[in-house]
Amino acid sequence: MTENSKKHVDSCRFCWMCRHICPIGNATGLERNTARARALGLSLVNRGTFVLADVIDNVYECACCGACTKECVTGWDPVMFTKEARLDAAMEGVLPESIEKLIDSCLETGNAYGLTEVDASFKEAAAAHAAKKDxxxxxxxxxxxxxxxxxxxxxxxxEKAGVSFSVLEKEPPSGQQLEYLISAANETKEQMIACAASLNEFQKVVVFDPQDAKVFKREYKEWGVEIKAEVVTFTAYLAELLEKGALTAADSGLSVVYQDPFQLSRDLGETSEARSVISAFAACNEMLCHGKDTMWAGNLLMKEWMPDVILRVAADRIQNAKSVGADTIVTASVSEYASLKAVAQREVKILSLEELILGI
Ligand code: SF4
Ligand code: SF4
Incomplete structure (x- = not known):
């Protein structure tokens, strides 16, 4: 572990000020799922009391959502040392078996799920945008x-906004899943370099998934992977289309709350764009922990090894919406959308931003 990460591990005061904000810790109620406990475990590894293999399962029980980092009163960064511990585990060959399998799938198929076939509806829609555009x-x-x-x-x-765009028949992985699983490993950077080469064929890249947008705009830059094309988040692009009048506002009559994806709000500092789009189609209200203080609502990748916890994380976020009297949550993250939809409940409707705009 680098001296900087060791400093962050050892400087954690175990003060608990970040405890209440951890979506995993809140869902499990377990002390081991807090940033504080993870720092304590890694501190014992750094001191030679434990080996990394003893605490590695715990290192993968973190969403790297950055809520604790934002909340840390003393300015320490649990995400930084968690990601570094993952990279160390990969290099030492002590990754959990479940994580090894996901990494192998990422390398073999480009996605952690090991999927190679796409749905017919996607194939048909994408085929209509196979021609090369800017x-x-x-x-x-x-x-x-x-x-x-x-x-x-x-x-x-x-299409509704009259945009002429391409969709790649075989889209290369952005590297976001490997970045989450093993951080700055060579394999991650190789995926990113290959992806950047594809993106650079275009003038502008509109990034639908905030998880991809985060790595394109942050890790690619940090690791010297150049994207020459202009990269814009889907939400920011929709806000621009609305402002230009290409996308027409239409009041749905709904009153909704917006679930900020942490990759947009905390990592990229983007909070107003989605709200301006939502406000053109519905009354946009706020729930507990929004904007940069957002609470993560789960994802599809972590569901692979902790499905019950992810379901509870999503259920907790729905409860946050209920507590402010909201009956509709609008999401801008496909992964959070899927997580929230997986909760068996009828009181709060889960809508994607696209569904809101299309009136679905
Ligand atoms: S990064 Fe998120 S999931 Fe991980 S310890 Fe911090 S608050 Fe919890
Ligand atoms: S990460 Fe920061 S806020 Fe959380 S327990 Fe450590 S010192 Fe306290």
Whole structure:
């Protein structure tokens, strides 16, 4: 572990000030799922009391959502040392078996789920945008393989706004899943370099999934992977289309709350764009923990190894919406959308931004 990460591990005061904000810790109620406990475990590894293999399962029980980092009163960064511990585990060969399998799938198929076949609805919609245009709609592995209707709806929204765009027949992985699983490993960077080469064929890349947008705009830059094309988030692009009048506002009569994806609000500092789009179609209200203080609502990748916890994380976020009297949550993250939809309940409607715009 680098001296900087060791400093962050050892400087954690175990003060608990970040405890209440951890979506995993809140869902499990277990002390081991807090940033504080993870720092304590890694501190014991650094001191030679434990080996990394003793605490590695715990290192993968973190969403790397950054809520604790934002909340840390003393300015320490639990995400930084968690990601570094993952990279160390990969290099030491002590990754959990479940994580090894997901990494192998990422390398073999480009997605952690090991999927190679796409849904017919996606295939048909994408085929209509196979021709090369200046703008690329980058959909991401979750939308392509796990929630194809989200891909189709994203295309419909851009069609509605009269945008001429391409969708790649075989979209390369952005590297976001490997970045989450093993951080700055060579394999991650190789995926990113290959992806950047594809993106650079276009003038502008509209990124549908906030998980991809985060790595394109942050890790690619940090690791010297150059994207020459202009990269814009789907939400920011929709706000721009609305402002230009290409996308027409239509009041749905709904009153909704917006679930900020942490990748947009905390990592990229984007909070107003989605709200301006939502406000053109519904009354946009706020729930507990929003904007940069957002509470993560689960994802599809972590569901692979902790499905029950992810279901509870999503159920907790629905409870947050209920507590302010909201009956509709609008999401801008395909992964959070799928997580929230997986909760068996009828009181709060879960809508994607695309569904709101299309009136579905
Ligand atoms: S990054 Fe998120 S999931 Fe991980 S410890 Fe911090 S608050 Fe919890
Ligand atoms: S990460 Fe920061 S806020 Fe959380 S327990 Fe450590 S010192 Fe306290």
């Amino acid at each position: 703008i690329l709609l980058f959909l991401g592995v979750d939308a392509i393989y796990k929630v194809p209707k989200a891909s189709v709806n994203a295309m419909k929204v851009l």
